[in-house]
Amino acid sequence: MSTLPVTVLTGFLGSGKTTLLNHLLSHPDMAETAVLVNEFGEVGLDHLLVRHVDEDIVLLNAGCLCCSVRGDMVTALRDLFLKRVRGEIDEFRRLLIETTGLADPAPILHTLMSDPLISNHYRLDGVVTVVDAAHGLETLDRQPESVKQAAVADRLVLSKTDVAAPEAIAALEARLAALNPGAPRLRADHGRIAPADILECGLFRADAKTPDVAGWLTAEALADAGHHGHDHHHRHDVNRHDERIRAFCLTYDAPVDWDALAAGLDLLVSSRGADVLRLKAIVNARHHDAPLALHGVQHMFHPPSVLPDWPVDPATGQPDRRTRLVFITRDLSPAAVERVLGAALSL
Structure with missing residues (x-):
């Protein structure tokens, strides 16, 4: 828990990310926050629109996060941390990265999880995606990047709800609920939203240092319980999807063999890793007294915690020892994933 939490703020072009960021930076709870702004193209303009709250705290860095920027991002994060250690900038408690509207979030998440130095000092707290309520449906229909941005989000923030028609907002919320049922949907009031609503949406709560698994996995929001197959195994799946992308949860009541599960996930990733947009899981592994947390993005998996x-x-007040794996996939059905893992676990 000594690592610094990182919030990734994304959303398609014109969705209102910069407006939201400006309001966040004016809030007292964001006083000890470093900000990294990345833009698309050789000449960036967004950094001119971001209010400079503190020159020592707000780090502005031009460059695209949607392609081969991982090396630049690693350099920026290393430099930021070293400046903090050397006392060249004030202490900060968290980092917020605002991406270009054209960004695929996957490379950012890969970098945060895969680079050894970065993962030693930073941890992914969550992905916050801003969606324009007035034009969000059209954007989701026309721009595949926006679909992926919404699909991997831990929080979905609807902007411009004051100018959008009520029926358009209702239709957009229904679309987002189908695309990413596990992510809470919040409305920004003229770009304003409380930092507490979008921060600490990862596995750990900084105040209690205990796993907030209900908030992290939100498996119950994915589907109604559906039982089939083996006595100690059931799957939550209502086949919710947005054309090619869907979210579902596999649940195992009995403890699982960790090596077998890892082998099954490795097989899945080696054959269809590009279509595993995100995985979040808590695992009850045999011969382990404590639960294991696991999350991954496409071909990259963070070491289990x-x-x-x-x-x-919450229903019984007792410890919940089930294994739950929440997948967000593209062109990859729950049945196909279940077959691979079922074979590995000999179910």
Whole structure:
């Protein structure tokens, strides 16, 4: 927990990310936040629109995060941390990265999870995606990047709700609920939203240092419980999708063999990794007393983390020891994923 939480702020062009960022930076809770702004193209303009709250805290860096920028991002994050260590900038407690509207979030998430130095000092707290309520449906229909941005989000923030028609907002919320049922949908009031609503949406709560698995996995929001197959295995899946992208949860009641599960996930990633947009899981592994947390993006998986406690089932008040794997996939059905993992686990 000594690592610094990183929030990735994304959303398609014109969705209102910069407006939201300006309001966030004016909030007292964001006083100790470093900000990295990246733009598309050789000449960036967004940095001119970001209000300079503190020159020592706000880091502005031009360059595209949607293609071969991972090396530049690693350099920027390393430099930022070294300046903090050397006292060249004030202490900061968290980092917020605003991406270009054309960005595929996957390279950013890959970098945060894969680079050894970065992962030693930073941890992914969550992905916040801003969606324009007035034009969001049209954007989702026309721009595949916007679909992926919404699909991998931990929080979906609807902007421009004051100028959008109520029926357009309702239709957009229904579309987003189908695309990413596990992500809470929030409305920004003229670009304003409370930092507490979008920060600490990852696995750990900084105040309690305990796993907020219910908020992280939100498996219950994915589907109604559906039972089939083996006695100790059931799957949550209502086949919710947005054309090619869907979210679903595989649940195993009995402890699983970690090596077998890892082998199954490795097989899945080696054959269809590009279509595994995101995975978040809590695992009850045999011969492990504590739960294991796992998350990955496409071909990259973060090493599992040992959690201090089991999450509590709100219905019973007892520890919930089920294994739950929440997938967001593209052109990859729940049945296909279940076959691969079922074979590996000998179910």
